[in-house]
Amino acid sequence: DVLRDGANDVTVRVNNERRPDGVPAMNTDWWNYGGVTRSVRLVETPATFVRDLAISLDPARATARIRLDGPASNGARVQLAIDELSLSREEQTDEQGYATIVIDADDRIERWSPENPRLYDVVVASEEDTLTDRVGFRTIETRGSEILLNGEPVFLRGICIHEEALSREGRATSESDARELLLLAKDLGCNYVRLAHYPHSEFMVRMADELGLLAWAEIPVYWTLDYDNPNTLAEAKTHLTEVIERDRNRASVIIWSIGNETGDDSVRTAFRNALGEHVKALDSTRLLSAAMWARAELEDGRPVRFVVEDAFGEIADVLAINSYIGWYWAEVEDLRSCSVERAWDKPLILSEFGAGMKRGLRGPDTHRWTEDFGLRIYRETLDWSTRIEGLAGISPWILKDFRSPRRQLTGVQDWYNLKGVVDHEGRRKEVFGLLRDHYRQVAEERQSR
Structure with a gap:
């Protein structure tokens, strides 16, 4: 009814304005690129x-x-x-x-x-x-604390990824961008990627299918939302509906995540549980999770035990916790005497850990921002991960340094989150080799069982 003979114009209007009741809301730790950052196709179909x-x-x-x-x-x-x-x-x-x-x-x-x-x-x-x-x-x-792929236990050797191109500035928008990022993850020794903190382009999950990488897919229910607003809940459900309907044929996608670091008060738990029920109604063939915090028990001001008891764990299939001991608080050596307890006999993933490291900045391993400090954080945390009973996988934060409006330290961060194992130009840091060696050892040990 609207087409004319000859040339026709299609005008697309995009509004990337943030709203307090939106998903995500006003407070995030990544650069939310504006404009059209996905491929757009005009598809002609028959009547039926x-x-x-x-x-x-x-x-x-x-x-x-x-x-x-x-x-x-x-x-x-x-x-x-x-x-x-x-x-x-x-x-x-x-x-x-x-x-x-x-x-x-x-x-x-x-x-x-x-x-x-x-x-x-x-x-x-x-x-x-x-x-x-x-x-x-x-x-x-799942079976108890194990994740089973094709009936066999699998340990997830992972890395988190933001959707930023590897060898240039800006959003990863193409098939070649996806291939470059995921091949780097493969070279790192990964069999798994956590696609944070929002649905990545279809190129990413299709490329993960092709290359053989398991994937965690997430929506941007992140930090501070208007959790008691029914319109915000409806928008979050729309995010889930659209990504599940798009990617439910992707073998790579094994986990739907409904959010990251939301906190666990009653209002936020009700919000997350509603999303969890929505996921299970749409797709019961995959696992449900969210990146949560564990409660730290202290002795003499030092952490000695982490308890995974976030109420969302009741509905989740996989428990996941972010831990930044040694970076945001405490000393990383405290992990040597830390145990982990969980309220449910379910698989546990260490979904984030890491440290800010400016590539090429060397010095004592007690000096923040140096690569040496990052190596210390990784050595201790990786060693700790091997002692966590029933751990089903890890995904350090993050593959590549990425733009963030929160990271403003002049001369060091300069508007980048520096926790990548490669820098913003794709150049490897020392920690890349350390993590790759660890994954090789983990793979060899599991093969020999």
Whole structure:
């Protein structure tokens, strides 16, 4: 109705203004780039088209949920085909345009994993339309303190990543940007990345599928939101709905995170629990988590025990804590006598730790901002992590130094958070090699079991 013969113009208006009741709100520790920072496509479809495909695997079967949209969507025939498996199934849609196709999960389907990131071209065809997606088949679940990938325990050797390009300034916006960041994570020895603190571009999770990296996906429920505002909760649910609907066919994505460092009072817990229930209603095939704080128990002013008892842990599948002992408070050597207790027998991830390090600045390991100080923090924290009973993974903060409006120390930070294992130009710090050696040792020890 709005198209004219000949050339037509499409005008896009973007409003990146922050609001106290928004998600995120006014207080963040990253640079929220303005403008259009995602690829934009104009898609032409027939009147009745394939709106959606959601496909997942459990140990016994693969289930595909297909949705048609349009005037002829109900009672239509749809076909699902995977040519590499010589597999084809057909079903008829119901009155709402949905069809469910179940496939036996026999030995022909290779399981996707970091060691074998096998993807299949899955084709859904209706009378008028065809949709193709590259899908990996794997299972993810928990057993006590273990995370099980395809039924086997997996330890997450991770790193946190902000969506900043590696070899240039600005937001990572392209497939090549995603490849460059994730290949660096692979070179570090990672099998896992925490994509903080907001949904990253589709290029990132599709590249993680291709390269074989497990992923934690998060929405920007972060620090200080208007937690008792129903409109803020609705906006956070919209974030979750959109990222889950976009990425639920990505084998790499194993954890949906509903936030980071929110605190755990009753209002914030009710907000987070509502988000957790929303996640479970949308996708029960993945794990639910959030980056939380543990309660520190002190003796003579020094931490001796961390207790993971944040009330969100009741609904979460995976517990996750951020810890900056030695950087923001206490001495990192205090970790030598620190234990960790948890209120639930669930997997625990050390979701953040680290220190600010200015690349090339050397000195005594007691001097902040030096690479030597960072090496000290990493050595002690990595050693501590090996003694935490039932630890299922770690993701140090962070892969690359990134822009932040909060990091203003002139001559040192200069508007960058310096906790990266590489600097803002992608140049490696000394701690990169230390972490890579640690991950090699962890991988070798687990292989020999």
